[in-house]
Amino acid sequence: xxxxxxxxxxxxxxxxxxxxxxxxxxxxxxxxxxxxxxxxxxxxxxxxxxxxxxxxxxxxxxxxxxxxxxxxxxxxxxxxxxxxxxxxxxxxxxxxxxxxxxxxxxxxxxxxxxxxxxxxxxxxxxxxxxxxxxxxxxxxxxxxxxxxxxxxxxxxxxxxxxxxxxxxxxxxxxxxxxxxxxxxxxxxxxxxxxxxxxxxxxxxxxxxxxxxxxxxxxxxxxxxxxxxxxxxxxxxxxxxxxxxxxxxxxxxxxxxxxxxxxxxxxxxxxxxxxxxxxxxxxxxxxxxxxxxxxxxxxxxxxxxxxxxxxxxxxxxxxxxxxx
Numbered sequence: 001x002x003x004x005x006x007x008x009x010x011x012x013x014x015x016x017x018x019x020x021x022x023x024x025x026x027x028x029x030x031x032x033x034x035x036x037x038x039x040x041x042x043x044x045x046x047x048x049x050x051x052x053x054x055x056x057x058x059x060x061x062x063x064x065x066x067x068x069x070x071x072x073x074x075x076x077x078x079x080x081x082x083x084x085x086x087x088x089x090x091x092x093x094x095x096x097x098x099x100x101x102x103x104x105x106x107x108x109x110x111x112x113x114x115x116x117x118x119x120x121x122x123x124x125x126x127x128x129x130x131x132x133x134x135x136x137x138x139x140x141x142x143x144x145x146x147x148x149x150x151x152x153x154x155x156x157x158x159x160x161x162x163x164x165x166x167x168x169x170x171x172x173x174x175x176x177x178x179x180x181x182x183x184x185x186x187x188x189x190x191x192x193x194x195x196x197x198x199x200x201x202x203x204x205x206x207x208x209x210x211x212x213x214x215x216x217x218x219x220x221x222x223x224x225x226x227x228x229x230x231x232x233x234x235x236x237x238x239x240x241x242x243x244x245x246x247x248x249x250x251x252x253x254x255x256x257x258x259x260x261x262x263x264x265x266x267x268x269x270x271x272x273x274x275x276x277x278x279x280x281x282x283x284x285x286x287x288x289x290x291x292x293x294x295x296x297x298x299x300x301x302x303x304x305x306x307x308x309x310x311x312x313x314x315x316x317x318x319x320x321x322x323x
Contacts, residue, residue, distance in 0.1 A: 001314035002064060003064045003275060009044040014039065017058070026177040033058075042167050047130040048185030050167050051123045059115035062314065064108050066268070070128040070143055072150070072192065073101045076161060080119035083112040087303045094121075098157070100150040104143040105255040108268060117303045124162055126192065130185060139204035140212075142196065142250045147201030147255060159191045214239040218246065220261055226269055227289050232258050266290070267303060274308060275315040281308045 004010050011021065019030040020037070030039040037056050043049035077096050084101065085091040086109060090217075092101075103109060113119065131138055163184050172180050217239045222229050235258065236243050250258050266288045273284045285296035300308045 001062045001064055001311075001317065003066060003271075003315060005066050005068070010045070013063075026173045026181075032056075042170075043181050043185065044130075045125075046048075047127055047133060048181070048188070049125050051125070053123065054118070054120045056118050057113050057115050061113045061115065062313070063111045063113070065111065066108050066271075067075065067103070070105070071103050072126045072146060073102075073103070074124045074155070074160060074192075075099045075121045076123070076164070077121040079316075080121070081114070082115050082119060085110050085112075088305045089302075098155045098161075100155055102143065102147040102150055103259075104147045105264070108271065122168075124164055124188060126162060126189060128187075131189065134182070134186060134189075136186075136189060139159060140207040141202070141205035142193075144252055144255060145200040145202070145204075146196045149196050155195065156194060157191055160188055163191075205252060207249055207252060211241065211245060212253070214241040214246060215249045215253050218238045218250075219261075220256070227264060227287055228302050229262050229289060262289075263299075267299065270296070270300075270308070271311070271315065274312040281312075284308070 002013055005015060012031075014022070020032075022029045022031070026042060029039045032038065034056060036054075038052075038054055040052040041049055042051075073171050075094065076098055077094055079096070082094045083091050084094070085095060092111050099309045101109075104213070112165040118143055130136075167181065167184055170177065170180065221235060221238060230238065232243060232246075236246055237247065241249070247257055250256065250261055256264065269288045270284055273279055274281075274289065279287065281296070282293055285291075285293050290296035290299070295305060300306060300311060306314070
């Protein structure tokens with residue numbers, strides 16, 4: 001299993017597969033060992049970018065994406081299949097045509113790719129920072145609405161594919177291309193937001209500054225005391241917000257309830273410790289708040305279908321080859 005936390009690690013991953021990186025015109029090109037496989041990126045990988053992927057992976061791979069930012073990915077798949085899941089009971093298989101994934105919460109996304117098959121698709125990616133840097137004010141229920149609407153409905157937006165094709169053929173380079181690319185990203189974001197609104201019947205929801213600050217403060221308290229998290233009522237007292245409002249604010253900003261957020265964070269912390277530390281399974285269970293080891297094992301079996309030790313072996317197997 002390969003863990004990717006950021007764009008830099010994505011590039012290291014391609015390098016571990018023998019890819020050669022070159023800057024060609026206005027794109028970054030990775031050419032692989034078989035000379036026919038390639039990946040091209042245009043734009044800002046940490047903001048708005050598009051990609052062309054045509055790769056034959058040499059072997060079966062499981063990739064764990066742990067990017068600490070919300071984003072929306074739209075793919076136009078032409079060949080091959082990939083399975084993605086947050087937990088094994090919710091596996092999702094990609095299909096030819098337009099597909100969409102909304103990453104509305106910082107939780108691991110696992111991608112399973114079968115070796116030997118050709119995977120060919122074009123992708124368009126919107127990181128949350130792109131909206132922020134361009135002063136696009138998203139209402140607070142946007143990510144929740146996007147998750148519900150874009151992943152559950154058939155998407156028809158020839159405008160987005162047209163924008164992709166214009167980017168792929170654009171002859172501009174340097175600063176002129178970056179400015180032009182920003183405009184294309186804004187146009188694509190407009191179509192995307194319109195899609196979300198067209199599929200969503202509920203009115204937009206906005207949080208007050210006090211509610212947003214209360215969530216941030218509650219998250220800090222949870223992370224600082226992950227081994228012994230305060231009760232929800234104690235959290236509410238600490239951040240001076242009643243239970244209903246705090247729960248609602250968590251649902252909108254994290255895509256889950258407070259209890260779900262705590263359980264997810266514990267698993268994420270456990271995965272990091274399993275991958276990077278020499279702590280025993282029992283020590284890790286206690287460090288992330290599982291005071292009964294049997295509960296820790298049960299969570300991993302339920303979520304991943306494997307024991308913590310098996311997951312550790314998978315996480316560490318490919319890490320040395322990349323880093």
